[in-house]
Amino acid sequence: METLFSHRSIRKFKAKAVEEDIVNFILEAGMRASNTGNMQAYSIVCTADEALLRELAPCHFNQPASKAPVQLTFCADFNRFSKWCRQRNAEPGYDNFLSFLVGMTDALLAAQNCCIAAEEKGLGICYLGTTLYKAEAIIDILNLPLGVVPVITVVMGYPDEEPELVDRLPLYGVVHRERYHDYSEEEIDKIYAEKEALPSTANFIRENRKDTLAQIFTDNRYPKAVNEDISKTLLAVLAKQGFMNNGK
Amino acid sequence: METLFSHRSIRKFKAKAVEEDIVNFILEAGMRASNTGNMQAYSIVCTADEALLRELAPCHFNQPASKAPVQLTFCADFNRFSKWCRQRNAEPGYDNFLSFLVGMTDALLAAQNCCIAAEEKGLGICYLGTTLYKAEAIIDILNLPLGVVPVITVVMGYPDEEPELVDRLPLYGVVHRERYHDYSEEEIDKIYAEKEALPSTANFIRENRKDTLAQIFTDNRYPKAVNEDISKTLLAVLAKQGFMNNGK
Numbered sequence: 001m002e003t004l005f006s007h008r009s010i011r012k013f014k015a016k017a018v019e020e021d022i023v024n025f026i027l028e029a030g031m032r033a034s035n036t037g038n039m040q041a042y043s044i045v046c047t048a049d050e051a052l053l054r055e056l057a058p059c060h061f062n063q064p065a066s067k068a069p070v071q072l073t074f075c076a077d078f079n080r081f082s083k084w085c086r087q088r089n090a091e092p093g094y095d096n097f098l099s100f101l102v103g104m105t106d107a108l109l110a111a112q113n114c115c116i117a118a119e120e121k122g123l124g125i126c127y128l129g130t131t132l133y134k135a136e137a138i139i140d141i142l143n144l145p146l147g148v149v150p151v152i153t154v155v156m157g158y159p160d161e162e163p164e165l166v167d168r169l170p171l172y173g174v175v176h177r178e179r180y181h182d183y184s185e186e187e188i189d190k191i192y193a194e195k196e197a198l199p200s201t202a203n204f205i206r207e208n209r210k211d212t213l214a215q216i217f218t219d220n221r222y223p224k225a226v227n228e229d230i231s232k233t234l235l236a237v238l239a240k241q242g243f244m245n246n247g248k
Numbered sequence: 249m250e251t252l253f254s255h256r257s258i259r260k261f262k263a264k265a266v267e268e269d270i271v272n273f274i275l276e277a278g279m280r281a282s283n284t285g286n287m288q289a290y291s292i293v294c295t296a297d298e299a300l301l302r303e304l305a306p307c308h309f310n311q312p313a314s315k316a317p318v319q320l321t322f323c324a325d326f327n328r329f330s331k332w333c334r335q336r337n338a339e340p341g342y343d344n345f346l347s348f349l350v351g352m353t354d355a356l357l358a359a360q361n362c363c364i365a366a367e368e369k370g371l372g373i374c375y376l377g378t379t380l381y382k383a384e385a386i387i388d389i390l391n392l393p394l395g396v397v398p399v400i401t402v403v404m405g406y407p408d409e410e411p412e413l414v415d416r417l418p419l420y421g422v423v424h425r426e427r428y429h430d431y432s433e434e435e436i437d438k439i440y441a442e443k444e445a446l447p448s449t450a451n452f453i454r455e456n457r458k459d460t461l462a463q464i465f466t467d468n469r470y471p472k473a474v475n476e477d478i479s480k481t482l483l484a485v486l487a488k489q490g491f492m493n494n495g496k
C-alpha cells in the first residue's frame with residue numbers, strides 16, 4: 001500500500017540486469033488486472049536485448065530513462081483474439097475505433113499493475129508517453145502486425161537515484177463530488193497556487209526563460225503544432241493497423 | 249502485493265456506505281499515479297447520491313454492479329489545464345486527438361491505483377466499460393464541459409459475494425520476448441486450450457446456445473455492428489467535446 005503513495009519516476013538505473021523470475025512476476029501481476037470481458041485485448045512486448053533497446057531509444061527521443069535494462073511496450077491487441085475467433089467459426093468485428101480504445105484500456109490497466117509489482121520488488125519504473133508520438137517507428141521495430149498498436153512503454157530497473165516525491169494538485173482540484181463543477185477563475189488560481197509557489201517552479205521558469213509555468217507547457221513541452229501533427233499521424237496509424245473500419 | 253493477485257470483480261455489494269475517509273484515501277492513492285508531464289489531464293467524478301446513481305444506472309445498462317454505493321467516473325480532462333494556461337498568458341493547444349489519448353491514459357492509470365487502494369481497504373470494485381458506450385448520456389448527467397470525456401467507471405463498496413478467481417491466458421500467450429512474434433494456428437489453439445477446457449466455458453456455451461466460446465463474443469457480447477455504431481458515436485463525442493481539432 002505504501003508503494004502507491006511513494007511512487008517516483010526513476011530515470012537513472014544501475015547496470016544490473018533484472019532477474020528473469022522478477023520480470024515474470026511483474027508480468028503475471030499485470031495479467032491479473034481487470035480487462036474487458038476477459039478478452040485480454042492487449043499484448044506486452046518485453047525487450048531486454050541491448051541492440052534492440054538501442055534501436056528503440058530514438059523512438060523515445062533518447063531520453064535518459066530509455067537506457068533502462070528492461071522495456072515493456074504495452075499494445076492494444078485484437079490480432080490474437082480475432083485469430084482465435086476465426087479459428088472457432090466466429091467472425092470478429094474488432095477492426096474499429098471502439099475496439100482500439102478497449103485494447104488501450106486493457107493495456108493501461110495491466111501496465112499500472114506491472115509498475116506497482118515492480119516497485120514492490122524494489123525496482124524503479126518510468127512511463128514513456130513518447131510511445132504514442134513514435135507509434136509508427138515502434139510498430140516497425142517490434143514487428144507489430146495488423147490489429148496491434150503500441151500505447152505506452154514502461155522502463156524498469158534497479159534505481160540509481162532517489163528523487164523527491166513530485167507535487168500533485170490538491171484533491172479538490174481533481175475530484176468532483178456527485179457531478180462535475182466547472183472551475184471559476186478564482187478556483188483555478190487556488191488549485192494551482194501551491195504548485196506555482198514551489199521553489200522548483202521558479203527555477204524551471206527561469207531556466208526556460210518564460211513568464212509563467214504554463215508557458216513552458218504550451219510553448220516548449222506540449223505545443224499545439226506538435227500535438228496536431230501527432231494527432232493526424234496517430235489517426236493514420238490507427239487506420240493502417242486496422243482500427244478505423246467503423247462501418248457506414 | 250497479494251492484492252494484485254487476488255483481484256476479483258465484485259458485482260454485489262452490501263447496503264453499507266463507504267466511509268468518507270476511506271473514499272478520500274482511495275482518491276489520494278489515485279492521484280499519486282504516474283501521469284503525463286504532471287499535467288494531471290484527468291478528473292474523477294465521485295458519485296454517491298442515490299438519486300444520481302439511479303439516473304446513471306441506465307448508462308451502464310442497469311447491470312447489477314451499477315447498484316454499488318460509490319461510483320467513480322474517470323474522465324480525460326484538458327478543461328482545467330487549458331483554463332489555467334489561459335489565465336497564465338499561455339495559449340493551450342489541447343483540443344486534439346493526441347490530447348484526448350493523453351487524458352485517457354492519465355485517467356486510466358489513476359483508476360487502477362484507486363482500485364488497488366480500494367481492495368487493500370477491503371472493498372470490492374468493478375470496472376464498467378459501458379462508459380464509452382454511453383459517453384454522451386454520462387456527459388449530460390454529470391455536466392461534463394468542453395474538454396472533458398468520460399473514459400471508464402469504477403464502482404465500489406463492501407462485497408456481498410466471494411467469486412472465484414477468473415481464468416487468464418498463459419503468460420506466453422500475452423507476452424512477447426524482445427519483439428512481437430505473430431501467432432500460428434497451432435499457437436492460438438494452445439494459448440486458448442485451458443480456457444476452452446474449463447467446465448464454466450462448456451456451461452456458458454450451452455446457456456448461449458452457441459457452438460464455440462468465441463461465437464458468444466462475436467454474436468452476443470461484442471458484435472461488429474454495435475462496435476461500429478459506438479465507434480462512430482465516440483468520434484462524434486470527441487469532436488463535440490473539443491478533441492478533434494487536429495489542424496490542417
